[in-house]
Amino acid sequence: MSWAQIAIDGLALGAAYALVALGFVLILNAAGAVNFAQGDLVMAGGFAAIVFVGLLPLDGIAVPGLVLAPLVALAGGGAGWLIAEVAYRPLRHRPPVAVFISTIAVGIMLQHGANGIFGAAERRTPPLVAGEALEIAGLTVSPQTLAIVAAAALVILLLHQLLERTQLGRRLRAAAQDAEMARALGIPVRRLTALAFALGAGLAALAGLLLANVYFVTPTAGLAFMLKAYIAVTIGGWGSLRGAVIGAFLVAMFEVVAGRLYSASLADALLYVALLVALLLRPAGLFGEAAGRRA
């Protein structure tokens, strides 16, 4: 297996991690606290796709993931909105620790809910695009790998356009930067915070659909994604959307390259060593805030 092949696998993994990390940062910026349910929202996205497969009236026809993607993202968005109203808003004036405890609680509820409804077995979602693996210049590339990279790239581009080129995006950024000032200017901060939760959760759910086809989904799968997103955001820089995307690709590439050179167990440990080194050398991350503390 060539290094180019390893890079392709890492690229697809990084693309999915990037969606999780982007959602993480959107919520972090809006709420000023970490959403520890982000990984469980990835898991919930995988299971939501399985539910939609059962609900769609397509007897005997394989439902492509492309059809499911908007439904899953919408369902995730709805869940995010609910989390904002139930687990964030009542606690927003309390110390940040209250919000992260409440999001941990949401994550645990999602886990146990999924376990109760779907059971503990691994499940698999349909591929975005079905088909045989392609041979390109001696490399084996599955259509799903290409679809994951393309879908993630499209979503990241759309999100960038939304935040940078629209009035809604400017308001979202204004509310995230200084909620009091934004409120004084008549910007509906409460609704925009809920929207950020919805966007973040929608991205996580979409990542869940993409990842669950290749890596399966279980009720307890969320923690690993949460940790990867946390590391990606720490390396990329707290609060930086660009940093989250680059951090996610770095984490994924590190994972597959270290796994190729050493062992999977060592690669896991080395990732945390690399994180510590990155924090020592560049505490604010690659594109992070120069100063500031987050819960």
Added chain:
Amino acid sequence: MKRFIFRYGAMAASAITMLAAEAGAQERLPLLVPITGALALEGQSQRDGALLALEEARQPAARLQYPVYDTGSNPQIAVQAFERAIGESPKPRAMMGPIDGNSMLALLPLAEREQVALLAVSGTARLTELGNKHIFRFFPSDAVVKAAQARYIVEELKRKKVAVVYQNTAYGQSGQEQLAIWFERLGASVAYRNSVPVTTKELSGVIAQVRESGADVVALQLHSGSSALFVGQAARAGLNLPIVGGSALHQPSTAALLEPGELKGVCAETASAPAADENPEIAAFARAFRQRFKAEPDAFALATYDAVTALFQTWQSGRPVSESLAAARIKGLAMTYRSDGKGNMAHDAIIVCYDGAGRTPRIAKRYSRPHEDARAPAERR
């Protein structure tokens, strides 16, 4: 089906009725199983197998209680569950223990303290090597199934350079240690050995290393999800080596994650394969299980079913449960169970293989006491 229910149901019912009549009190069989956590899938199989045996046997006169306690795939939670179960009235004389070896190891001293028989389906070899007289394992230990796995690789597939990929958990460590012993005894070399965390999803690096090692076969000792990930990614990477996995690969829920083509040529060791076995009694069990739980049964469900049924039989003797189980010879559905003096009740194993046409494997080889008849090939000649 009727014969099946009549035979085993009547046997269990009569045992419980007699017991209740003799004791004049309720009997409790707490089911300590991981319903959540990393081994929740196996724990659900355990619970469902036990529930099927209990529900088929249950008679109003018997007044048998069988509360389920979630051990969360965690020794600490397992200990708390044991203390709760033992503290409730009436005090149980036996318990079904969790499938994970670490939790079982934590419960052994408690079973000794309370003089409670602990039924187990965990494969961790060490459980029965500590001199505890209250553990009774109804699933073959790693010493048995790994002997079958290694012998199938060397004797049937004629492969001599093995790549061993195992989980970095107690389950994985125990299995790979047994595999190393057996490969050495059978004259095969381990060309590659590496562990994989449960959280690692991308295994392309491991597969590349296996390919470069020059191994001519892969032996897996991975949990369900990692097994499916390895098999699927190996197929997509064109590894083209025979894969003989641990018991997780026989589970219908594992096979369901893979396309039939990805499973072609993949084999697995296990104690039984109720979804694939044509034995009429096992087939009847599988039908009853599907009807009750809307799921395919696996070897853990059948082993737990047999364990509970065996417990009913030994209750009839009126002797302490541990004493009765230690002396009993019990004909179960999967095999005949008899203690080896250490609490190992199960001594048979099978190898199942997938043909690439579907997700139901066929039984390729049956081994009776494979660990007692594995001389080196040279010696055998």
